[in-house]
Amino acid sequence: MSMDTADNILSATDLHREFQTTEGTLPVLRGVTLEVKKGQMAVVTGASGVGKSTLLHLLGGLDRPNTGDISIGRHLLGTMSETDLARFRNQRVGFVFQFHYLLSDFTALENVMIPMFLADKPHREAVERGELLLESVGLIDRKTHRPHELSGGEQQRVAVARALANDPDIVLADEPSGNLDTGTGRKLHDLLIRLNSENSTSFLIATHNRELADTCRQEFVMAGGRLAEN
Ligand SMILES: Nc1ncnc2c1ncn2[C@@H]1O[C@H](COP(=O)(O)OP(=O)(O)OP(=O)(O)O)[C@@H](O)[C@H]1O
Ligand SMILES: [Mg+2]
Numbered sequence: 001m002s003m004d005t006a007d008n009i010l011s012a013t014d015l016h017r018e019f020q021t022t023e024g025t026l027p028v029l030r031g032v033t034l035e036v037k038k039g040q041m042a043v044v045t046g047a048s049g050v051g052k053s054t055l056l057h058l059l060g061g062l063d064r065p066n067t068g069d070i071s072i073g074r075h076l077l078g079t080m081s082e083t084d085l086a087r088f089r090n091q092r093v094g095f096v097f098q099f100h101y102l103l104s105d106f107t108a109l110e111n112v113m114i115p116m117f118l119a120d121k122p123h124r125e126a127v128e129r130g131e132l133l134l135e136s137v138g139l140i141d142r143k144t145h146r147p148h149e150l151s152g153g154e155q156q157r158v159a160v161a162r163a164l165a166n167d168p169d170i171v172l173a174d175e176p177s178g179n180l181d182t183g184t185g186r187k188l189h190d191l192l193i194r195l196n197s198e199n200s201t202s203f204l205i206a207t208h209n210r211e212l213a214d215t216c217r218q219e220f221v222m223a224g225g226r227l228a229e230n
Contacts, residue, residue, distance in 0.1 A: 008071070009169050009202045010036040010059060015068035017054055028054050029065070030225030036170065036218070039200035041193065043213045045230075046222030052206035053174050055222070059204065060093045060172045061085045073169050090118050094163030094171035094201075098178035100155040102147040108158045109134060109143040115165040133161035136198075137191060153184035160191060164201065173205040177212070185209065 017029040028051040036042050044052050057063040059070055061077050070077045072092055080088060102111045109130045116126035134140045137157040139150075147155055156176060163171050173192070177185030189212045196203050205212065213219050219230040 007037045008035045009038040011071050013069045015065045017065050041196045041203045041216045042218035043216045044206045044220045050222045056172045056174050061089045091166050092169045094168040096163045096173040096176045098175040100159040107144050112161045137161045170202040
């Protein structure tokens with residue numbers, strides 16, 4: 001194994017994913033290969049419908065490719081059972097989506113703590129880390145608020161804190177600012193950039209936002225079911 005490969009936190013080789021539709025077979029990913037280095041902040045851009053979300057779902061183990069391999073750290077996703085994959089996802093991968101998917105009956109702090117409960121982290125530690133994370137996204141004074149008592153930007157910041165709960169190897173973010181106005185979206189991007197540089201958590205972000213893409217050192221452009229590095 002070369003040094004280069006050892007530095008990768010995420011690697012995917014020749015991923016293919018097609019969907020069966022009433023119109024027939026729809027090939028979406030036609031040989032996607034990528035590497036993201038530890039601590040990197042990378043973006044995936046490309047036209048709507050090109051397959052960015054499909055790719056992120058595969059990379060995070062939410063869906064499986066028809067063929068091709070995905071590794072996170074030294075772990076090969078394809079060989080894991082569904083149960084192992086679910087546990088791995090909870091502990092090693094953070095997700096941020098366009099819509100926050102916070103649980104409406106729980107407070108901001110409880111939402112951030114949920115992945116830690118699932119990982120059997122002791123309650124006291126989960127509270128402490130949850131508070132630390134809310135502090136770092138600027139929402140500690142909102143910890144007892146439920147999602148509906150928060151603005152869209154605040155909800156997304158809670159979702160970011162939740163994604164970081166178990167100190168994942170990589171955070172996969174799918175249009176994290178897609179529902180936010182320009183100014184609020186920019187603040188969310190600044191937050192992601194700060195968290196990346198402070199904690200050296202790796203990020204892979206699917207986005208249509210040119211400003212964010214230009215800020216990231218690594219850009220993968222998706223077209224025709226493949227990626228090109230920009
Ligand atoms: N489960 C599915 N079954 C059938 N087709 C699907 C499925 N999931 C995605 N697709 C199709 O795959 C293609 C890629 O979709 P995807 O959501 O990955 O695009 P995207 O690049 O994320 O687009 P956007 O920028 O609009 O979010 C689309 O044509 C979509 O209709
Ligand atoms: Mg998408």
